[in-house]
Amino acid sequence: MGRYSIGVDMGGTNLRAAAITEDGKMLDKIAGSTPIQAGPDAVVADMVASIQALETRLGAAELAGVGIGVPGFIRMDTGVIAGWAQNPGFNGYPMRDRIEKSLGTKVILENDANAAAMGESWMGAGRDVEDLVLLTLGTGIGGGIIAGGRVLHGAQGMAGELGHITVSPNGYPCGCGNRGCVEKHASATAIGAMARLMKLGDNLSSQDVFDFAEAGDDRALAIFGAMGESLGIVIASLINIFNFPLYLLSGGPLPAWKFFAPSLLAEVERRSFTYRATLGSAPTRIEPAQLGNQAGLYGAAYLPLQSAPR
Amino acid sequence: MGRYSIGVDMGGTNLRAAAITEDGKMLDKIAGSTPIQAGPDAVVADMVASIQALETRLGAAELAGVGIGVPGFIRMDTGVIAGWAQNPGFNGYPMRDRIEKSLGTKVILENDANAAAMGESWMGAGRDVEDLVLLTLGTGIGGGIIAGGRVLHGAQGMAGELGHITVSPNGYPCGCGNRGCVEKHASATAIGAMARLMKLGDNLSSQDVFDFAEAGDDRALAIFGAMGESLGIVIASLINIFNFPLYLLSGGPLPAWKFFAPSLLAEVERRSFTYRATLGSAPTRIEPAQLGNQAGLYGAAYLPLQSAPR
Numbered sequence: 001m002g003r004y005s006i007g008v009d010m011g012g013t014n015l016r017a018a019a020i021t022e023d024g025k026m027l028d029k030i031a032g033s034t035p036i037q038a039g040p041d042a043v044v045a046d047m048v049a050s051i052q053a054l055e056t057r058l059g060a061a062e063l064a065g066v067g068i069g070v071p072g073f074i075r076m077d078t079g080v081i082a083g084w085a086q087n088p089g090f091n092g093y094p095m096r097d098r099i100e101k102s103l104g105t106k107v108i109l110e111n112d113a114n115a116a117a118m119g120e121s122w123m124g125a126g127r128d129v130e131d132l133v134l135l136t137l138g139t140g141i142g143g144g145i146i147a148g149g150r151v152l153h154g155a156q157g158m159a160g161e162l163g164h165i166t167v168s169p170n171g172y173p174c175g176c177g178n179r180g181c182v183e184k185h186a187s188a189t190a191i192g193a194m195a196r197l198m199k200l201g202d203n204l205s206s207q208d209v210f211d212f213a214e215a216g217d218d219r220a221l222a223i224f225g226a227m228g229e230s231l232g233i234v235i236a237s238l239i240n241i242f243n244f245p246l247y248l249l250s251g252g253p254l255p256a257w258k259f260f261a262p263s264l265l266a267e268v269e270r271r272s273f274t275y276r277a278t279l280g281s282a283p284t285r286i287e288p289a290q291l292g293n294q295a296g297l298y299g300a301a302y303l304p305l306q307s308a309p310r
Numbered sequence: 311m312g313r314y315s316i317g318v319d320m321g322g323t324n325l326r327a328a329a330i331t332e333d334g335k336m337l338d339k340i341a342g343s344t345p346i347q348a349g350p351d352a353v354v355a356d357m358v359a360s361i362q363a364l365e366t367r368l369g370a371a372e373l374a375g376v377g378i379g380v381p382g383f384i385r386m387d388t389g390v391i392a393g394w395a396q397n398p399g400f401n402g403y404p405m406r407d408r409i410e411k412s413l414g415t416k417v418i419l420e421n422d423a424n425a426a427a428m429g430e431s432w433m434g435a436g437r438d439v440e441d442l443v444l445l446t447l448g449t450g451i452g453g454g455i456i457a458g459g460r461v462l463h464g465a466q467g468m469a470g471e472l473g474h475i476t477v478s479p480n481g482y483p484c485g486c487g488n489r490g491c492v493e494k495h496a497s498a499t500a501i502g503a504m505a506r507l508m509k510l511g512d513n514l515s516s517q518d519v520f521d522f523a524e525a526g527d528d529r530a531l532a533i534f535g536a537m538g539e540s541l542g543i544v545i546a547s548l549i550n551i552f553n554f555p556l557y558l559l560s561g562g563p564l565p566a567w568k569f570f571a572p573s574l575l576a577e578v579e580r581r582s583f584t585y586r587a588t589l590g591s592a593p594t595r596i597e598p599a600q601l602g603n604q605a606g607l608y609g610a611a612y613l614p615l616q617s618a619p620r
Contacts, residue, residue: 083587131465145551147457154553155441155592158584161550166543166581169478178546178581233476236488240471241455241551243464271476271488274468277393282465 004061006051007119007301008068009112009293010034010043012086017050018294019058020301024123026294030054040081040093048102065106065304069115069296070095076157079109083158085175108303112296114151114160116289117144119299120248124291131244134289135162135231137251141183145242150306163187165237167230185230188252194223206253213259221259228260232267239272239284250289257288314371316361317429317611318378319422319603320344320353322396327360328604329368330611334433336604340364350391350403358412375416375614379425379606380405386467389419393468418613422606424461424470426599427454429609430558434601441554444599445472445541447561451493455552460616473497475547477540495540498562504533516563523569531569538570542577549582549594560599567598 004027008017015032032050035042051066072084072091079096100107110118117134126132130149136142143162145152152159163183164176171180172193184190191206198219200212212220235247253260268275268286275284291298314337318327325342342360345352361376382394382401389406410417420428427444436442440459446452453472455462462469473493474486481490482503494500498516505514508529510522522530545557563570578585578596585594601608 143551147462152457152552154584155555155594156553156584156588158587159551159553161553161584164550164581164583165547167476167479169539169543176583177586178583233479237475237547238551240474241453241469241548242462243466243469243471245465271474273474273486273488274466274471276487277468278466284465 002062003064003305004058005064005301005304006054006066007115007297007299007303008047008051008066009115009296009300010047010068010070011112012036012071015047015050016297017047017054018297018301019054020298022064022305024298026297028054028057029297036087040090040095041098043090044095044098044102048099051103063105065108066099066103067108067110067115067300067303068095068099069112069300070109071112074109074111074157076109076153079107081109082156106304108300108307110151110300110303111142111144111157111160113142114144114153115299115303116142116250116291116295117146117160117248117299118151118302119291119295119297120250120289121146121149121299122302123298124295125248125287125289126246129245131242132246132248133162133238133242133244134248134250134295135235137187137249137253139187139189141187147244162234162238165234167233182230182234186227186234191223191227191253194226195220198223206256210253210256210259213256224256224259225263227253228263228265229267231260232264233271235264235286236268236271236275239268239275243274244284245282246285246287248287248289250292250295254288312372313374313615314368315374315611315614316364316376317425317607317609317613318357318361318376319425319606319610320357320378320380321422322346322381325357325360326607327357327364328607328611329364330608332374332615334608336607338364338367339607346397350400350405351408353400354405354408354412358409361413373415375418376409376413377418377420377425377610377613378405378409379422379610380419381422384419384421384467386419386463389417391419392466416614418610418617420461420610420613421452421454421467421470423452424454424463425609425613426452426560426601426605427456427470427558427609428461428612429601429605429607430560430599431456431459431609432612433608434605435558435597435599436556439555441552442556442558443472443548443552443554444558444560444605445545447497447559447563449497449499451497457554472544472548475544477543492540492544496537496544501533501537501563504536505530508533516566520563520566520569523566534566534569535573537563538573538575539577541570542574543581545574545596546578546581546585549578549585553584554594555592556595556597558597558599560602560605564598
């Protein structure tokens with residue numbers, strides 16, 4: 001067996017790790033916990049245990065390194081968590097160095113949405129392109145930008161905050177300080193909020209609203225129509241900015257693709273002449289991502305493979 | 311004397327060319343015409359004559375190549391003009407090959423706004439950074455994105471159409487098919503249109519409106535305030551997307567910086583937590599460009615130097 005690497009997806013509650021070969025075959029998987037309340041040292045200890053368990057199972061195969069998708073901002077130069085809004089106790093924690101020290105192998109941290117974008121680029125919907133944008137629809141909207149086959153990080157590793165693109169200058173206020181952020185108009189949370197405003201029900205999930213839409217409920221269909229319009233406005237702007245060949249969406253609301261995609265694509269076609277200009281020759285692709293919640297595992301695993309000497 | 315290159319700025323009416331050394335010293339300049347009506351062959355002939363005149367004057371110095379900033383989209387792989395909206399007769403014209411054949415030297419075509427962004431990156435306000443975004447405010451709003459010291463082109467060379475970012479989903483209709491493009495709310499033309507709507511006067515230039523603002527006219531000040539807000543919304547989104555260290559503005563309305571910058575910066579500060587997060591350590595710079603209408607000459611000249619073997 002050739003070289004492999006281990007990709008880790010560190011969520012707010014669960015931790016998953018997978019051993020993946022250089023050509024993208026997942027050899028083994030393991031799940032652990034993220035004991036947030038016990039603090040960063042405990043989280044690292046759990047993560048190291050999971051990684052070592054995988055390593056032991058893989059035996060003599062050569063481990064190229066470990067990539068870890070982490071919520072929040074990472075200072076790429078130092079491997080320090082710089083901004084995890086939900087768990088500020090982790091901010092400033094030198095996570096990369098602590099894990100490297102415990103494991104004795106090369107570790108690369110990456111923002112989780114960036115890792116997912118890299119996963120789609122390596123083994124998912126973006127296998128055949130070098131440039132793509134991924135929007136992850138969840139509680140908020142995350143984003144990852146792959147340019148020339150690499151994550152676009154920006155000056156402080158904060159690039160790709162696509163959920164905070166303004167879609168409506170006087171739209172809903174956002175915790176980030178802005179108003180009309182697209183994540184307030186098109187995330188899973190926003191779908192639930194619109195359901196409440198439409199008197200479809202309180203505390204509905206995007207899955208609940210999807211079920212209403214499947215049953216032909218006009219209000220549910222209107223919600224997905226509005227969601228699609230907001231996404232379409234943002235994706236049209238992203239196409240005008242990047243002229244990349246591929247824009248992907250992932251996350252909980254994706255099963256409702258058939259309900260929100262028509263208004264999304266109509267907005268894009270109307271609002272982006274770059275999109276229209278290339279329709280006849282090399283159409284810009286706007287598609288669901290393909291790897292689901294494994295995108296982050298693949299992307300994290302790819303990071304040490306990408307930068308390792310061959 | 312060491313190597314030099316020639317940068318050309320091909321406008322809709324005028325043509326300028328400059329010989330610039332590897333370390334950014336402008337040795338000589340020449341102006342010509344762009345005889346659009348006579349067709350692309352005549353334009354090329356005029357351009358070649360200007361370039362050869364410069365070459366002759368420079369004598370024995372080694373010419374590394376010629377870079378040409380051209381309005382519209384360029385297919386970077388073929389050097390063909392793919393979309394010049396104002397002069398569709400040039401579309402499909404193999405301009406690079408024709409010029410190369412006449413000159414017998416390496417020629418690189420580039421979109422004019424991209425060339426200006428590269429010029430600012432090389433010798434202007436972006437000398438000390440690798441990543442920047444330039445917005446050029448004129449009849450419309452053009453844009454150029456420099457990432458890792460190189461022009462970001464996208465799949466068909468159409469990246470950087472920043473004037474068509476949606477700033478107001480139901481704003482003014484734009485010839486591109488969209489509504490609320492930032493260029494309909496913040497270009498020199500938009501300033502004139504707002505002046506008419508404010509009954510400040512018909513057919514006013516951005517300079518005229520600037521003069522009114524200098525005289526303390528409330529309507530003129532409100533126009534620049536609105537312009538700044540629109541630019542601020544877009545620049546906040548660009549910061550959230552790119553986390554680049556530098557965002558530049560150039561063009562006719564720049565003398566009014568003191569009138570539109572306050573509302574621009576207020577919007578950015580409110581709408582981009584990335585901007586706020588880095589204020590204390592490495593503030594994101596939002597500034598006027600430094601090279602004025604010579605940015606395109608510098609940027610075009612840099613292209614053959616950047617890609618030439620050393």
